[in-house]
Amino acid sequence: SQTIHQWPATLVQPVGSPLSLECTVEGTSNPNLYWYRQAAGRGLQLLFYSVGIGQISSEVPQNLSASRPQDRQFILSSKKLLLSDSSFYLCAWSGGGSYGYTFGSGTRLTVV
């Protein structure tokens, strides 16, 4: 069966520090991968998605970037965090003919 792992669960980082959130999927190949952010009052905001290794589409230009170094690995990064980057970040995957997404358990990022 397919599983998605996202870590860490919580993270507290100082302003100006770098960020790296990792997401991996097991039990499937060539999944579509997504990074979402849940901000208060804004629902689920799509940040990046990828349909293959090295292919990244950005939905919201901002202080973040994404990379897909391997088929089932998706990384969300920042070189210098801002206070406004504090949020709940979610990774998700889709594939296998299904339109639905399976989400990871999320990372609560607090920038102080």
Next chain:
Amino acid sequence: DQQVKQNSPSLSVQEGRISILNCDYTNSMFDYFLWYKKYPAEGPTFLISISSIKDKNEDGRFTVFLNKSAKHLSLHIVPSQPGDSAVYFCAATDSGNTPLVFGKGTRLSVIA
């Protein structure tokens, strides 16, 4: 431009009664719709979906209705239970490789 709208940020229902969550969309290309349920500090989980070739889909206590002419769908939960208290997200896609578009969510509180 919000393509998927959930105009009620919150809803309170008594245990045992029916909960009705509404969702409207503007993109006529959308042909597949999904509902997700989300508890605090967790990733959303898939609840139920419906294709545009149907107007109703039922799964246990959950039923989704689709009115294509009105571009409106609703999720009915009956009977509502305290464990149903969560944020519910409506999502839509055009069955292509474009990412799901989510609404802002409705927070359901089921009161015992």
